[in-house]
Amino acid sequence: MQISSCVPSNYMAQQFDINERMRGILIGWLxxxxxxxxxxxxxxxxxxxxIDRFLITVSVVRKKLQLVxxxxxxxxxxxEEVSVPVVEDLILISDRAYSRNDVLEIESLMINTLQFNLSVPTPYVFMRRFLKAAQSNKKLELLSFFIVESCLVEYEMLRFPPSLLAAAAIFTAQCSVNGFKKWTKTCERHTNYTEDQLL
Structure with a gap:
């Protein structure tokens, strides 16, 4: 299941009008x-x-990247949400660069391109589980989420599976909060990663 959500870390090479930096700017804005x-x-x-799974398959021009x-x-x-923002709010936040029809057209293309597969394990899913195993406090949890959220913007992080990003974020936060390495056998068992794999 995790493999199906992984994205080739070199997919941007097939895009002709956008690059890794633009992806990072888009995600920072999102x-x-x-x-x-x-x-x-x-x-x-x-x-x-x-975004990444769509861009693997479809070439996008830079003026449509924000629409994506x-x-x-x-x-x-x-x-995911109980209450969904209306399309007009998303158009407004995009400075009215796109129409309602633009959004609905690309939404249809996306759904078909992704073959209706929206259920994928992300780093967030693993974070929730691994933080319980790490018996985290609020400080550790906040720092771990800050670290893994920072990874979202970085194209180079695509080469790591979501579970490894989550485990590494928690391990890094533990080292920072505790001032020493603290990867327990429980963490190792729940994550399937040893301390050496996280270094």
Missing amino acids: IEVHYKFELMDETLYLTVNL GVTTMLLACKY
Whole structure:
């Protein structure tokens, strides 16, 4: 299941008008949009996964990249949220660069391109489980999520499976909060990663 959500870490080479930096800028902006709309964390992680999986298959021109971003966020909201932002709000936050019809057209293309597969394990899913195993406190949890959220923007992080990103974020946060390495056998058992694999 985790493999199906992984994205080739070199997919941007087949895009002719966008690059890794533009992807990072888009995701940074979507993180802000996510907070502005007070969306759930799951929605943000799914949004990023959908963007990358869509861009593997479809070449996108740079003037449509933001449209891809807001539309994947709309799809992720429909999947994760109880209350979904209306299309007009997403158009407004995009500075009216696109029409309602633009969003609905690309949404249809995305759904078909992704073969209706919106249920994928993201780093967030693993974070929730691994943090319980790590018996985390609020400080450790916040730092872990900050670290793994920072990974969303970085194209190079696509080469790591979501579970490894989550485990490494928690391990790094533990080292920072505790001032020493603390990867317990329980953490190792629940994550399937040893301390050496996280270094």
